[in-house]
Amino acid sequence: MVDYEENVNLSKLCTIRIGGTAKKIYFPKSVDDIVQLVKISQDSGKKIVPLGIGSNTVFKDGVLDHLFVSTSQLKRYEIEEHKEHIIIKAEAGVSFKTLTNIVKKYNLEGFEKLSGIPASVGGAVAMNAGAYGAEIFDIIEQVEWVDKNGMIIVSSREEIEYGYRYTQFQREGFIYRADIKLKKSSRNIPDIIKELLKERNKKQPLDLPTSGSTFKNPDGISAGYLLEKAGLKGYKVGDVGFSEKHANFAVNYGQGRYSQLKKLLETAEKLVGEYFGIKLEKEIRIVE
Ligand SMILES: Cc1cc2nc3c(=O)[nH]c(=O)nc-3n(C[C@H](O)[C@H](O)[C@H](O)COP(=O)(O)OP(=O)(O)OC[C@H]3O[C@@H](n4cnc5c(N)ncnc54)[C@H](O)[C@@H]3O)c2cc1C
Known part of the structure; x- marks a missing residue:
């Protein structure tokens, strides 16, 4: 039997700290455990959702009953x-x-x-x-x-x-x-790594919970530039907004909710579509 936990707070499993509760999360320790979980997914019809450290993932609010599988016990x-x-x-x-x-x-x-x-x-x-x-x-x-x-x-x-x-x-x-x-x-x-990390720290809002780049860069242009030009740098919906430091980074100012993030993303997609005729594609992975 693969280890699991019940009623897990999903906001603790993603870096933007947004999301409801997972009914159950499994923690495989081997490839055979993963095979077993895939079979459980087949039999139960539940979607398997692999979880790393959640730095590109956002969860819906409420109770989620997917077959969540964390890789936190696979560190060899x-x-x-x-x-x-x-x-x-x-x-x-x-x-x-x-x-x-x-x-x-x-x-x-x-x-x-x-x-x-x-x-x-x-x-x-x-x-x-x-x-x-x-x-x-x-x-x-x-x-x-x-x-x-x-x-x-x-x-x-x-x-x-x-x-x-x-x-x-x-x-x-x-x-x-x-x-x-x-x-x-x-x-x-x-030394090269040290310099690159310094550069990263300068450009990214690493002091607030975030899920990194929200949208992929469309061909030949940065999503951050488009969002900034559409007036969205620093724009907020409730406690969720696009960072003042990097327009493509959605951040959680405290009690951010998924509903607020969803509204923020819809506004961005609409405005960038209207101003530039460009359809933004999400980079973050939303688990609904
Ligand atoms: C501050 C910050 C800076 C960032 N900078 C960058 C950057 O410079 N470049 C960049 O590319 N990204 C960046 N990101 C985004 C993120 O770090 C990357 O996408 C990272 O690779 C996600 O890894 P994770 O373990 O957190 O994946 P998660 O967010 O846990 O998962 C991401 C997706 O992968 C799937 N997944 C996870 N594990 C498995 C598995 N074992 N098998 C199959 N599917 C799996 C999940 O289901 C999900 O769909 C940044 C994020 C933050 C918060």
Whole structure:
């Protein structure tokens, strides 16, 4: 039997701190546990909702009865050292903080631009997280995942469908583990990471609960620019608003509710549509 908790406050499981209560959340400790949960999902007809650290996720208010599955008990990793590179075989719940420590210790290149993203490996792979022109799929060798029939599949990067903040795993599939290949570097990687983190801190509202970029950047233009030009930087609905520091970051000023966030997003989509004829696409993942 896979460990679970009942009546869990979902606002504690996402970085914007918005959401109601999950009837039940499971905590698998192995790939076999994930297979078991996929089978429970098939039998019960309940949608399986994988949860990383919730930094790109928002939950509806009220009671939610999906099959929530947290990866917080899947934090093992192995390091395979080769002459010129290293492969990190990381379970879905391994955090980017842990990866950053490994990268600094072995002085590896390829991950430095991603190091400040608050992510679990599973969430980052599902979202194809990226920053400063780099994305996680640049360094992925293969992904081990469980499909909707409970089959364990190992797919190489070439076999996986992915694009800008998109992968096939957003439609289907539970990521169990990813192999990440990083080159041993002659540059000073810890110093480079330090500088990149400083830059990130300057631009992002890291002092308030947020779920990061709300909308994807449309082709060739930033969503933040469009939102700012549409007058939405600093715009609030109740306790939820677009940050004064970064117009594409929705923030929670205290007692934010999902209904307020929904209204904020609808207003943004409407205004940007009217002003620029551009349809914004959400980057955040909403669980209703
Ligand atoms: C302050 C801040 C800064 C950010 N900066 C960036 C940035 O620079 N670049 C960027 O790309 N993003 C950024 N984000 C967004 C977010 O950090 C990334 O999308 C991150 O990859 C999400 O990881 P997570 O573990 O929190 O995923 P979650 O939010 O928990 O999940 C995200 C999605 O992935 C799915 N998922 C999670 N785990 C699995 C799994 N094991 N198998 C299948 N699906 C899974 C979830 O169901 C959900 O749909 C930022 C967010 C914040 C709050």
